[in-house]
Amino acid sequence: MGNANLNISVIEKRMLNQTESAAYTGMPVKHFKTTCPVQPLEMGRGIRCWDKRDLDRWIDDMKQGTEMTTRDAILGKL
Template sequence: MGNANLNISIVDKRMLKQSEAADYTGLPIKHFKTTCPVQPVEMRPGTTLWDKRDLDLWIDAMKEGAEVATHDAILGKL
């Protein structure tokens, strides 16, 4: 029997589709749509993706009990 080698490369995506972002946060997509304050990035017309780093910041802020510092929230405090 011959030896078989598998060369598997896994790329950890930074930008996620809405369903992937919901899975990443552990929320059902319906709940994700209504509660997630993270704004998606329009990578090209008609393609919006969520940045994992922004999702992490939101989750970390929730754990700390802090308000997420969104662009509008920062401007509102000025």
């Protein structure tokens, strides 16, 4: 028998749509919409994506007791 090589490359997404962002944070979409202060980035006409790094920062801040609640607070953390 011949040998077969399987070359799989997985590229991890950095930008997530709303459903993916909610799943990433472990929240239902409805709760994510009303709770998450992280502003999405407009990636094109009607395409809004959340940066995983911003979501991670928000979660880390909540763990430390410093929840970001405004856009200015988020920008101040960048």
